[in-house]
Amino acid sequence: MIELLGKSLVELQSLFEEHKIQKFRAKQLIDYIYHRHIFVFQDMTQFPKMLRDWLDANCIISIPKIVAQSISPDGKTQKLLLELIDHSRIEAVLMEQHYGNSVCVSSQVGCAMGCVFCASTQGGLFRDLTVAEIVGQVVLFSALKQEDIHSLVVMGAGEPLQNYDNVLQALKLIHDPITFDISYRKMTISTCGWVPNIYKLADEDLPITLALSLHATTDETRRKIMPVGSRYKLDEVLEAVKYYYEKTQRRITFEYILIDSINVSLEEAHELGKIGKEFPNCHVNLIPVNGNEHINLYKPSSKHMNIFKDIIASYGVSVTIRKEMGDAIQAACGQLKAAHGRKEEIHE
Numbered sequence: 001m002i003e004l005l006g007k008s009l010v011e012l013q014s015l016f017e018e019h020k021i022q023k024f025r026a027k028q029l030i031d032y033i034y035h036r037h038i039f040v041f042q043d044m045t046q047f048p049k050m051l052r053d054w055l056d057a058n059c060i061i062s063i064p065k066i067v068a069q070s071i072s073p074d075g076k077t078q079k080l081l082l083e084l085i086d087h088s089r090i091e092a093v094l095m096e097q098h099y100g101n102s103v104c105v106s107s108q109v110g111c112a113m114g115c116v117f118c119a120s121t122q123g124g125l126f127r128d129l130t131v132a133e134i135v136g137q138v139v140l141f142s143a144l145k146q147e148d149i150h151s152l153v154v155m156g157a158g159e160p161l162q163n164y165d166n167v168l169q170a171l172k173l174i175h176d177p178i179t180f181d182i183s184y185r186k187m188t189i190s191t192c193g194w195v196p197n198i199y200k201l202a203d204e205d206l207p208i209t210l211a212l213s214l215h216a217t218t219d220e221t222r223r224k225i226m227p228v229g230s231r232y233k234l235d236e237v238l239e240a241v242k243y244y245y246e247k248t249q250r251r252i253t254f255e256y257i258l259i260d261s262i263n264v265s266l267e268e269a270h271e272l273g274k275i276g277k278e279f280p281n282c283h284v285n286l287i288p289v290n291g292n293e294h295i296n297l298y299k300p301s302s303k304h305m306n307i308f309k310d311i312i313a314s315y316g317v318s319v320t321i322r323k324e325m326g327d328a329i330q331a332a333c334g335q336l337k338a339a340h341g342r343k344e345e346i347h348e
């Protein structure tokens with residue numbers, strides 16, 4: 001069967017031409033999928049019966065299936081546990097912000113990176129997501145909300161820069177005015193520091209925002225909580241991020257998880273302030289670790305987090321502590337999946 005989700009207009013046109021179907025039908029198909037949210041071929045009534053039957057016999061549109069969901073008490077954050085065509089499971093989140101709907105998508109099933117504070121990596125990497133599966137998460141939320149999607153972050157399960165080609169192709173499709181028309185400036189890719197592909201992304205000349213999961217200010221601590229720290233030294237990572245900034249002039253976001261007794265000393269706050277100062281207009285996002293029965297790590301006291309934040313701010317760096325809506329809805333990466341079992345490990 002041919003997967004139609006995730007195909008560009010040009011790809012659909014050439015597929016249709018190849019099968020002696022009029023080219024203009026490709027545009028209509030895109031309208032059905034991305035704007036009218038009709039995924040059943042027989043409901044595409046603008047198409048002649050013969051075409052609907054041909055599509056039924058030869059093609060699929062694999063919208064991920066909702067297995068479970070949690071909604072924050074204020075109703076503004078919705079997290080979905082989704083099942084893919086091979087029964088693998090991933091998570092996606094919709095956040096209603098004051099400026100519009102923001103969707104956070106996964107890029108892989110599981111993750112190979114092994115960050116100690118992350119539930120998504122506990123079963124290792126199962127596989128990369130296809131372009132269709134990445135785009136499908138956005139299509140699903142847009143169908144559920146029946147509203148425009150304003151922005152997109154690739155910050156769910158997986159290291160997006162390890163699934164580089166599919167993530168880029170998905171973002172290009174989501175950017176296309178014929179689908180969601182989301183500007184690259186409203187897209188963020190979050191990486192744990194996969195150095196070669198930070199350079200590669202910078203050279204694409206797309207104004208995508210880069211978020212670096214920094215989480216430590218020394219190689220020693222970084223290695224302890226992020227195994228990728230053994231592969232790429234902090235200096236190498238920051239040099240790559242600097243190149244990204246200079247090439248794109250996009251404001252860099254540094255993600256920094258706050259873990260009691262691990263990475264929150266006052267010296268580390270000063271170091272983080274100094275790092276931030278090197279990147280004009282950057283933003284430091286402090287994230288209290290979301291401890292639970294799967295992850296035996298704890299956040300510092302509110303008082304300590306505020307002192308930590310104030311030190312960074314004293315360097316003239318923009319810094320915020322992320323609102324902890326995650327506690328209520330298990331919004332930290334991988335936790336909803338952990339609560340419902342790890343299907344990709346069971347399904348072989």
Ligand code: SF4
Nearest residue numbers: 111113115118121158
């Ligand atoms: S935090 Fe991100 S990169 Fe690290 S293990 Fe989790 S999904 Fe992978």
